[in-house]
Amino acid sequence: MAGHIQDRWYKITHLNDKAVRVKTDRHGTGLRYRARYVGPDGTEKSKSFPDGQKRVAEKWLAQIEADMTRGQYIDPRAGRLTVRQHAERWLASLTMDPGTYVSTEQRIRLHVLPHRGTRSLDSLRPIHIREWLRKLEDGGVAAAYQRVIFANLNAMLAAAVDDRLIPHNPCRSSSVKAPKPEPRRIIPWSRERVLAVRAALPERYQAVVDLAGGCGMHQGEVSGLADDDVDFVGGVIHVVRQVKLIAGRQVFALPKGGKTRTVPLPERVARALEAHMAQYPPTAVTLPWRSVDGSPATAAVLFRNAEGRPVNRVVFNHKAWRPALDKAGIPRGRENGMHALRHFYASVLLDAGESVKAVSEYLGHHDPGFTLRTYTHLMPSSEKRTRAAVNEAFDNGPEDDDGPTTAQGA
Numbered sequence: 001m002a003g004h005i006q007d008r009w010y011k012i013t014h015l016n017d018k019a020v021r022v023k024t025d026r027h028g029t030g031l032r033y034r035a036r037y038v039g040p041d042g043t044e045k046s047k048s049f050p051d052g053q054k055r056v057a058e059k060w061l062a063q064i065e066a067d068m069t070r071g072q073y074i075d076p077r078a079g080r081l082t083v084r085q086h087a088e089r090w091l092a093s094l095t096m097d098p099g100t101y102v103s104t105e106q107r108i109r110l111h112v113l114p115h116r117g118t119r120s121l122d123s124l125r126p127i128h129i130r131e132w133l134r135k136l137e138d139g140g141v142a143a144a145y146q147r148v149i150f151a152n153l154n155a156m157l158a159a160a161v162d163d164r165l166i167p168h169n170p171c172r173s174s175s176v177k178a179p180k181p182e183p184r185r186i187i188p189w190s191r192e193r194v195l196a197v198r199a200a201l202p203e204r205y206q207a208v209v210d211l212a213g214g215c216g217m218h219q220g221e222v223s224g225l226a227d228d229d230v231d232f233v234g235g236v237i238h239v240v241r242q243v244k245l246i247a248g249r250q251v252f253a254l255p256k257g258g259k260t261r262t263v264p265l266p267e268r269v270a271r272a273l274e275a276h277m278a279q280y281p282p283t284a285v286t287l288p289w290r291s292v293d294g295s296p297a298t299a300a301v302l303f304r305n306a307e308g309r310p311v312n313r314v315v316f317n318h319k320a321w322r323p324a325l326d327k328a329g330i331p332r333g334r335e336n337g338m339h340a341l342r343h344f345y346a347s348v349l350l351d352a353g354e355s356v357k358a359v360s361e362y363l364g365h366h367d368p369g370f371t372l373r374t375y376t377h378l379m380p381s382s383e384k385r386t387r388a389a390v391n392e393a394f395d396n397g398p399e400d401d402d403g404p405t406t407a408q409g410a
Contacts, residue, residue, distance in 0.1 A: 003037025035061045078165045079122025098291035126173035146179035188347035200324035207276035212341035214269040219338045223311040226299040227282040252287045252297045
């Protein structure tokens with residue numbers, strides 16, 4: 001056995017060279033047995049058991065020995081950290097995009113710690129996770145956002161398991177179900193709606209619609225587009241940066257997903273950009289790269305506000321986009337944000353028969369499967385494709401020949 005069991009109610013003394021068991025001053029009070037062992041870190045550890053549970057103490061000590069032999073040992077005291085203490089250590093250890101870090105820290109601070117921050121890690125059970133999810137739901141947190149918060153807590157507790165602080169992650173219990181986002185069927189804007197919003201925007205921002213709706217670019221990618229990213233001769237746009245907001249401050253960063261891409265530049269969009277650049281010449285601006293304290297990076301961006309700064313997403317939405325929706329008679333709401341232009345772009349490509357793989361690449365999605373799941377209802381039906389294909393095949397055939405609807409002679 002890895003250690004030994006101490007009986008704190010009796011001690012062994014020697015009388016006339018004979019071992020005699022004698023009651024201690026603690027006899028009859030407190031927990032009787034203390035299981036003691038030396039942990040992998042070289043320090044002595046112990047756990048106490050009441051009278052009548054010596055066999056339980058021995059079994060517990062045997063389990064400790066087995067766990068150390070298998071390399072699965074967890075210090076019983078490690079889980080005494082509170083959820084808040086572990087969260088602070090976990091957040092400090094993360095290496096991720098600064099913007100993602102700020103969002104993660106905010107979700108943990110606002111939605112996890114107020115409910116479970118004072119509880120010790122080793123006392124956290126599936127019931128506590130289920131009750132917490134219920135509080136989020138009752139508090140009016142959107143299902144999609146609940147799912148993101150849950151994912152953050154799940155990752156934090158998975159790290160606690162990896163660090164041998166707790167044996168199991170209660171978020172992964174079979175009785176705990178991750179929140180399911182409400183099913184949302186994307187209804188793409190019509191061409192008329194896109195043009196109406198374009199006309200309602202201030203002139204300096206109208207070409208934003210051409211890039212988002214004609215090239216599928218994210219709002220931040222449009223704000224970060226520079227003159228040397230546009231290849232008018234080759235007919236492509238190189239999407240290599242975006243403008244992000246981190247704690248309210250603008251920075252340059254890689255496009256969403258952390259990778260650059262190249263998208264086709266339609267002639268209609270190219271003409272709109274040329275006209276925009278002639279009226280609002282690109283001007284070099286400098287922002288920190290990736291984080292608010294990052295190295296300075298300079299780009300001659302195509303879109304700037306009246307002060308000559310890159311377009312701030314929050315200010316643009318408040319002062320330009322929403323008033324344009326109002327003017328065009330379009331209701332405000334999440335489904336009518338600037339992201340609707342990317343949905344329009346995807347719907348146009350899919351309706352034209354473009355492959356899901358190509359659409360996924362142009363949109364910058366991480367996986368064509370995600371693109372398919374998001375836009376599958378916009379794809380032309382197999383019946384429509386079949387009719388079109390057969391009609392095209394027979395369009396140039398002689399009308400008096402036997403056709404597919406004429407019975408053939410034997």
